[in-house]
Amino acid sequence: MTEVEFRSDVTVELVRSSAHDSDVLFAARVSTQGEQSLAGAEAEAGERDRGLINYLMRDRHGSPFEHNSMTFYVQAPIFVFREFMRHRMASYNEESGRYRELRPVFYVPNTDRNLVQIGKTGHYEFIPGSPEQYELVDREVRQSCENAYESYQRMLEAGIAREVARVVLPVTIYSSMYVTMNARALMNFLSLRTMREGTHFPSFPQREIEMVAEKMEKFWEELMPMTAETFNANGRVAP
Amino acid sequence: MTEVEFRSDVTVELVRSSAHDSDVLFAARVSTQGEQSLAGAEAEAGERDRGLINYLMRDRHGSPFEHNSMTFYVQAPIFVFREFMRHRMASYNEESGRYRELRPVFYVPNTDRNLVQIGKTGHYEFIPGSPEQYELVDREVRQSCENAYESYQRMLEAGIAREVARVVLPVTIYSSMYVTMNARALMNFLSLRTMREGTHFPSFPQREIEMVAEKMEKFWEELMPMTAETFNANGRVAP
Amino acid sequence: MTEVEFRSDVTVELVRSSAHDSDVLFAARVSTQGEQSLAGAEAEAGERDRGLINYLMRDRHGSPFEHNSMTFYVQAPIFVFREFMRHRMASYNEESGRYRELRPVFYVPNTDRNLVQIGKTGHYEFIPGSPEQYELVDREVRQSCENAYESYQRMLEAGIAREVARVVLPVTIYSSMYVTMNARALMNFLSLRTMREGTHFPSFPQREIEMVAEKMEKFWEELMPMTAETFNANGRVAP
Amino acid sequence: MTEVEFRSDVTVELVRSSAHDSDVLFAARVSTQGEQSLAGAEAEAGERDRGLINYLMRDRHGSPFEHNSMTFYVQAPIFVFREFMRHRMASYNEESGRYRELRPVFYVPNTDRNLVQIGKTGHYEFIPGSPEQYELVDREVRQSCENAYESYQRMLEAGIAREVARVVLPVTIYSSMYVTMNARALMNFLSLRTMREGTHFPSFPQREIEMVAEKMEKFWEELMPMTAETFNANGRVAP
Numbered sequence: 018m019t020e021v022e023f024r025s026d027v028t029v030e031l032v033r034s035s036a037h038d039s040d041v042l043f044a045a046r047v048s049t050q051g052e053q054s055l056a057g058a059e060a061e062a063g064e065r066d067r068g069l070i071n072y073l074m075r076d077r078h079g080s081p082f083e084h085n086s087m088t089f090y091v092q093a094p095i096f097v098f099r100e101f102m103r104h105r106m107a108s109y110n111e112e113s114g115r116y117r118e119l120r121p122v123f124y125v126p127n128t129d130r131n132l133v134q135i136g137k138t139g140h141y142e143f144i145p146g147s148p149e150q151y152e153l154v155d156r157e158v159r160q161s162c163e164n165a166y167e168s169y170q171r172m173l174e175a176g177i178a179r180e181v182a183r184v185v186l187p188v189t190i191y192s193s194m195y196v197t198m199n200a201r202a203l204m205n206f207l208s209l210r211t212m213r214e215g216t217h218f219p220s221f222p223q224r225e226i227e228m229v230a231e232k233m234e235k236f237w238e239e240l241m242p243m244t245a246e247t248f249n250a251n252g253r254v255a256p
Numbered sequence: 257m258t259e260v261e262f263r264s265d266v267t268v269e270l271v272r273s274s275a276h277d278s279d280v281l282f283a284a285r286v287s288t289q290g291e292q293s294l295a296g297a298e299a300e301a302g303e304r305d306r307g308l309i310n311y312l313m314r315d316r317h318g319s320p321f322e323h324n325s326m327t328f329y330v331q332a333p334i335f336v337f338r339e340f341m342r343h344r345m346a347s348y349n350e351e352s353g354r355y356r357e358l359r360p361v362f363y364v365p366n367t368d369r370n371l372v373q374i375g376k377t378g379h380y381e382f383i384p385g386s387p388e389q390y391e392l393v394d395r396e397v398r399q400s401c402e403n404a405y406e407s408y409q410r411m412l413e414a415g416i417a418r419e420v421a422r423v424v425l426p427v428t429i430y431s432s433m434y435v436t437m438n439a440r441a442l443m444n445f446l447s448l449r450t451m452r453e454g455t456h457f458p459s460f461p462q463r464e465i466e467m468v469a470e471k472m473e474k475f476w477e478e479l480m481p482m483t484a485e486t487f488n489a490n491g492r493v494a495p
Numbered sequence: 496m497t498e499v500e501f502r503s504d505v506t507v508e509l510v511r512s513s514a515h516d517s518d519v520l521f522a523a524r525v526s527t528q529g530e531q532s533l534a535g536a537e538a539e540a541g542e543r544d545r546g547l548i549n550y551l552m553r554d555r556h557g558s559p560f561e562h563n564s565m566t567f568y569v570q571a572p573i574f575v576f577r578e579f580m581r582h583r584m585a586s587y588n589e590e591s592g593r594y595r596e597l598r599p600v601f602y603v604p605n606t607d608r609n610l611v612q613i614g615k616t617g618h619y620e621f622i623p624g625s626p627e628q629y630e631l632v633d634r635e636v637r638q639s640c641e642n643a644y645e646s647y648q649r650m651l652e653a654g655i656a657r658e659v660a661r662v663v664l665p666v667t668i669y670s671s672m673y674v675t676m677n678a679r680a681l682m683n684f685l686s687l688r689t690m691r692e693g694t695h696f697p698s699f700p701q702r703e704i705e706m707v708a709e710k711m712e713k714f715w716e717e718l719m720p721m722t723a724e725t726f727n728a729n730g731r732v733a734p
Numbered sequence: 735m736t737e738v739e740f741r742s743d744v745t746v747e748l749v750r751s752s753a754h755d756s757d758v759l760f761a762a763r764v765s766t767q768g769e770q771s772l773a774g775a776e777a778e779a780g781e782r783d784r785g786l787i788n789y790l791m792r793d794r795h796g797s798p799f800e801h802n803s804m805t806f807y808v809q810a811p812i813f814v815f816r817e818f819m820r821h822r823m824a825s826y827n828e829e830s831g832r833y834r835e836l837r838p839v840f841y842v843p844n845t846d847r848n849l850v851q852i853g854k855t856g857h858y859e860f861i862p863g864s865p866e867q868y869e870l871v872d873r874e875v876r877q878s879c880e881n882a883y884e885s886y887q888r889m890l891e892a893g894i895a896r897e898v899a900r901v902v903l904p905v906t907i908y909s910s911m912y913v914t915m916n917a918r919a920l921m922n923f924l925s926l927r928t929m930r931e932g933t934h935f936p937s938f939p940q941r942e943i944e945m946v947a948e949k950m951e952k953f954w955e956e957l958m959p960m961t962a963e964t965f966n967a968n969g970r971v972a973p
Contacts, residue, residue, distance in 0.1 A: 032760070035752035035803055043749070044912050047807075048830040049616060051837065051910050076617060077687075077696050080581075083825030084914045086752055086803030090764075095338070096353075096423060103558075105344040108800035108916065113765040114335075115462060116377055120768065126420055134417040138355055138527060139554060143417065153414050154421075157407045161424035164403055168396045175392050178373040178382065180462050181365055182393075184335060185400035189423035193768050195761050197801045197916075199825065209555075218555050223354060223419050271521070274513035274564055282510070283673050286568075287591040288855060290598065290671045315856060316926075316935050319820075322586035323675045325513055325564030342797075347561035347677065352526040359529065377766060378793060432529050434522050436562045436677075438586065448794075457794050573816070574831075574901060583822040592813075593940060594855055604898055612895040616833055621895065631892050632899075635885045639902035642881055646874045653870050656851035656860065658940050659843055660871075662813060663878035667901035701832060701897050 019170060021163050022120075024191070025127035027225065028092035029232035036085035036200060038062035038243040041070055044081035062243055074247040079256040082201040082244065089196050089233055094124040096188040097226045100210075106202035111194035114183040118173065122191040123162040126154055130224055141221060162187060200241060204248055204255035207234055217252025258409060260402050261359075263430070264366035266464065267331035268471035270479075275324035275439060277301035277482040280309055283320035301482055313486040318495040321440040321483065328435050328472055333363040335427040336465045339449075345441035350433035353422040357412065361430040362401040365393055369463055380460060401426060439480060443487055443494035446473055456491025497648060499641050500598075502669070503605035505703065506570035507710035509718075514563035514678060516540035516721040519548055522559035540721055552725045557734040560679040560722065567674050567711055572602040574666040575704045578688075584680035589672035592661040596651065600669040601640040604632055608702055619699060640665060678719060682726055682733035685712055695730025736887060738880050739837075741908070742844035744942065745809035746949035748957075753802035753917060755779035755960040758787055761798035779960055791964045796973040799918040799961065806913050806950055811841040813905040814943045817927075823919040828911035831900040835890065839908040840879040843871055847941055858938060879904060917958060921965055921972035924951055934969025 039062045046069075062070070073081055091101075102109060112119075126132065132146030132154060146154070165185050172182035198206065210222040210230040222230070238245040248255075278301045285308075301309070312320055330340075341348060351358075365371065371385030371393060385393070404424050411421035437445065449461040449469040461469070477484040487494075517540050524547075540548070551559055569579075580587060590597075604610065610624030610632060624632070643663050650660035676684065688700040688708040700708070716723040726733075756779045763786075779787070790798055810818075819826060829836075843849065849863030849871060863871070882902050889899035915923065927939040927947040939947070955962040965972075 033752050033757060033801070035750050035805075040750065040805070044827040047827050047910060047912055049833045051829040051834060072617065078617075080825060080827050084750070084805050084827070084912055086914075086916075088752075088757070088801050094423065095427065099334070099338065099341075102338075102341050103348065108797060109342065110761040110764050110797050110801070112768040115380075116766045117768060124423065126423075130420070132416050132420055134419070139550065139556075141354075141417075146416065150414060150416060154411060154416055157411055158424055161404050161407045165400050165426060168400045172393060172396055175389055177371050177385065177389060177393055178380075180373070181369070181371055184333065184363065184365075184428035185397055185426045187404060187424045187426050188334065193764060195764055195801055197803075199803075199914075220555075272513050272518065272562070274511050274566075279511065279566070283588040286588050286671060286673055288594045290590040290595060311856065316937075317856075319586060319588050323511070323566050323588070323673055325675075325677075327513075327518070327562050347558060349522040349525050349558050349562070351529040355527045356529060378789065378795075432525060434525055434562055436564075438564075438675075459794075572901065573905065577812070577816065577819075580816075580819050581826065587820065593858075602901065604901075608898070610894050610898055612897070619832075619895075624894065628892055628894060632889060632894055635889055636902055639882050639885045643878050643904060646878045650871060650874055653867060655849050655863065655867060655871055656858075658851070659847070659849055662811065662841065662843075662906035663875055663904050665882060665902050665904050666812065 019121050019166065021166055022122045023125045023159060024122060025125055027097070027228045027232065029229055030090040031087065031236040032090050032195065033088040034086065034240055036087050036240045038066070038070065038241050040085045041073065041081045041244060042066050044084045045069060045073055045078070067243055070243050071247045071250065074251045074256050077256045079201050082204065082256060083199045085199050087198055087203065087237065087240070090193065091196060091229060092191055092193045093229050094189045094225065095192050097229060098192055098194065099188070100223065100226050101196070101229070104202070104206055106198070106205065108197040109194055112192050115180040118179060119183060119186060119190060121166045123158070124189045124191060124225070125158040139221065143224070158189065162189065200237065200244060201255065203233065203237055206230065208253050208255045213253065215249065215252065217254045258360050258405065260405055261361045262364045262398060263361060264364060266336070266467045266471065268468055269329040270326065270475040271329050271434065272327040273325065273479055275326050275479040277305070277309065277480050279324045280312065280320045280483060281305050283323045284308060284312055284317070306482055309482050310486045310489065313490045313495050316495045318440050321443070321495060322438045324438050326437055326442065326476065326479070329432065330435060330468060331430055331432045332468050333428045333464065334431050336468060337431055337433065338427070339462065339465050340435070340468070343441065343445050345437070345444065347436040348433055351431050354419040357418060358422060358425060358429060360405045362397070363428045363430060363464070364397040378460065382463070397428065401428065439476065439483060440494065442472065442476055445469060447492050447494045452492060454488065454491065456493050497599050497644065499644055500600045501603045501637060502600060503603060505575070505706045505710065507707055508568040509565065509714040510568050510673065511566040512564065512718055514565050514718040516544070516548065516719050518563045519551065519559045519722060520544050522562045523547060523551055523556070545721055548721050549725045549728065552729045552734050555734045557679050560682070560734060561677045563677050565676055565681065565715065565718070568671065569674060569707060570669055570671045571707050572667045572703065573670050575707060576670055576672060577666070578701065578704050579674070579707070582680065582684055584676070584683065586675040587672055590670050593658040596657060597661060597664060597668060599644045601636070601665070602667045602669060602703070603636040617699065621702070636667065640667065678715065678722060679733065681711065681715055684708065686731050686733045691731060693727065693730065695732050736838050736883065738883055739839045740842045740876060741839060742842060744814070744945045744949065746946055747807045748804065748953040749807050749912065750805035751803065751957055753804050753957045755783070755787065755958050757802045758790065758798045758961060759783050761801045762786060762790055762795070784960055787960050788964045788967065791968045791973050794973045796918050799921065799973060800916045802916050804915055804920065804954065804957070807910065808913060808946060809908055809910045810946050811906045811942065812909050814946060815909055815911060816905070817940065817943050818913070818946070821919065821923055823915070823922065825914040826911055829909050832897040835896060836900060836903060836907060838883045840875070841906045841908060841942070842875040856938065860941070875906065879906065917954065917961060918972065920950065920954055923947065925970050925972045930970060932966065932969065934971045
């Protein structure tokens with residue numbers, strides 16, 4: 018019998034990038050200078066440039082943040098991808114349940130994950146569950162996934178097309194994708210899919226997509242530190 | 257115990273529309289005439305106009321097909337919505353498993369649905385299954401869905417948040433959404449999600465999304481008959 | 496000799512629309528209710544609904560504002576259209592200087608238009624000019640446009656292609672277009688192209704595009720009064 | 735008096751890029767393989783991979799061509815940028831006539847440029863002009879541009895705001911911009927803005943934007959040779 022695997026985390030890798038603070042600068046300066054300064058474009062962004070990036074962020078001049086690109090490889094459950102792909106300013110290629118047999122890897126919440134929601138629609142807060150609740154969720158999810166995957170396997174073995182057999186698989190099964198975004202689209206994504214102190218317009222993301230968003234943000238902060246810093250300094254409002 | 261419902265069809269309703277063949281004409285004619293002719297815009301498209309629409313379609317002048325709008329209400333399984341929402345030139349609002357308890361309505365393929373795929377990746381053909389295969393799929397899907405929904409219910413009853421409990425639900429559960437598109441986006445959607453004789457660039461959609469696409473096309477043909485006719489006459493290539 | 500015409504205003508007409516406050520409501524309610532309520536969708540938005548629209552606007556749930564459509568016919572100088580078409584969430588069809596001989600209609604600022612800018616880049620303020628400055632601008636613009644149009648005519652008469660001859664025409668020549676947008680895209684446009692008291696993120700649009708934006712806003716306010724009111728009540732931040 | 739400069743060419747430079755044939759491959763293979771193969775992603779695309787790229791292009795699987803990015807710096811006349819910016823799947827930052835005094839550099843067609851159009855709307859052909867026609871165009875364009883620029887200067891010297899004074903400038907004045915696109919958007923651009931033998935859907939671009947497109951294509955061919963080759967082999971239809 019197939020070994021079913023359970024995970025409680027997500028995978029995010031940075032596969033390709035062309036993204037630097039200096040990309041913002043050359044794009045912004047063309048409006049006032051016209052002539053390209055490749056020399057300037059190649060240089061590191063310096064202290065003097067921080068003010069310009071901050072001005073663009075604060076006054077919501079968004080287009081200079083678009084001349085860059087980051088490609089991430091993500092493994093996360095399908096219910097995360099469902100939310101992710103509502104973001105239309107990005108490029109996606111995902112593993113296909115029509116073209117391949119899906120692997121038996123499923124997400125199960127662990128005790129780091131708050132289980133109980135309080136408050137009203139759109140402003141839910143989440144608090145930890147009791148030990149019994151954690152046990153219940155763990156047992157139910159594991160049992161459900163194992164049953165569903167066995168059913169999937171029985172249909173495949175009987176010659177049923179993959180695209181039909183997979184309909185029984187739960188939304189907690191892992192999928193994988195490549196997603197490409199620029200920094201402006203990423204800031205919009207982060208503003209809606211993370212929840213942080215100091216955020217001007219608060220959002221209430223599901224924790225699992227926030228786990229993906231946090232890992233993406235870490236990579237981005239390394240690539241474009243000044244841009245990331247001014248994003249935070251301006252209430253995490255996407256320009 | 258909750259009554260679980262099974263369906264083998266999809267629902268598509270036209271909720272709002274502002275879409276007429278004459279919308280294509282006024283948009284196209286502004287390039288050569290400049291002045292607006294509201295009189296012309298109000299008039300029905302006539303025989304003389306068919307040639308213009310055909311020329312636009314054939315030579316891929318796409319923008320005149322964008323000045324219109326159709327809003328559909330769709331009920332279909334989640335695996336269909338997953339494919340649908342890859343189309344970024346549309347607006348979506350969908351039922352949320354975070355904000356409400358999902359109803360126990362599931363899709364199960366019936367004997368109209370071919371179950372067996374032959375051929376190679378990207379060019380699969382589908383043929384009917386044997387009576388035993390249909391029985392197996394029916395039994396497996398029903399059993400899986402019932403088990404998963406019971407598990408979902410047990411978690412909800414134990415006070416687990418809806419967004420956590422729903423992870424066990426299979427992708428064949430129905431969801432509902434409003435989707436708004438213009439005719440150009442719709443033609444692109446149809447060219448990729450239907451399979452018809454006379455199509456210039458063949459596609460190989462999953463049958464269930466094709467069922468949605470066919471119903472959308474029917475509404476569109478009534479609203480914009482000349483546009484639909486020239487789309488077909490030009491190999492169903494989106495302009 | 497061709498009569499050259501000068502104007503100091505812009506034309507905006509609403510040509511088509513399918514846009515009501517109730518469109519926002521049905522789209523928002525599908526997330527919590529799932530089932531479509533056509534009855535509800537047809538009804539007028541009432542007092543009880545204002546709170547929901549305000550909540551969506553304030554918490555930046557943007558997608559429910561997309562299921563509607565407005566088509567405007569606009570006549571304005573080319574330098575306005577240059578700025579307008581940077582907005583990518585809209586559909587455009589414009590009069591073509593390749594396909595037709597452009598009419599000799601030009602924009603000249605009148606004394607309602609502030610002529611002198613003070614302050615620094617990105618935060619310019621504009622103040623009226625002196626009588627001599629208004630006279631100068633009037634004289635220079637009229638003379639320049641007449642000269643350019645005569646040059647255009649001489650080239651056309653000599654058999655030069657329209658697309659070549661038109662290169663001498665100034666950016667103040669009028670063009671005309673159809674533009675189609677939904678309310679979410681329109682709010683983004685208004686937030687960037689108008690300047691009003693009570694705006695959360697101030698913008699500094701060129702006056703001539705603001706004249707177009709103001710006329711568009713008037714039409715929209717009539718179509719979707721509650722949406723427009725909550726947009727203003729929430730600092731004119733596009734959701 | 736300011737020296738006015740005339741040019742008959744356009745400038746295109748590749749400023750940034752993250753674009754390789756292998757980017758197409760990893761994106762395409764995730765649908766059938768799921769697991770990321772960074773090793774594979776880093777490797778050069780080989781002969782075996784050509785077939786996959788060709789299949790994607792031919793069957794119009796467009797999304798794998800989106801996980802890459804190219805930033806170009808372009809100098810061209812405003813009438814070219816007007817056409818360029820109708821392409822919405824790209825990012826733009828352009829020199830601003832509001833923020834800076836525009837330089838007196840203008841485009842004038844030289845004898846490489848066909849001056850006379852024959853045929854009917856949408857299918858014009860262009861043939862060379864007579865020596866007299868070339869002389870006329872050269873004289874008219876130079877005279878018009880010089881007059882307009884002098885008028886612009888007189889207004890600036892009288893303290894008129896740049897955004898007002900610039901309205902007299904002709905659409906043949908050069909501007910500069912950064913534009914960022916992925917290969918899929920670029921192929922769409924090329925299919926509409928170049929005219930070549932073997933093109934499946936012919937287009938009739940204005941020569942000056944084609945000059946820009948040709949230079950962009952040269953850079954792209956070097957970055958993604960297999961993709962460019964299969965684009966040509968499949969009738970230059972954007973996938």
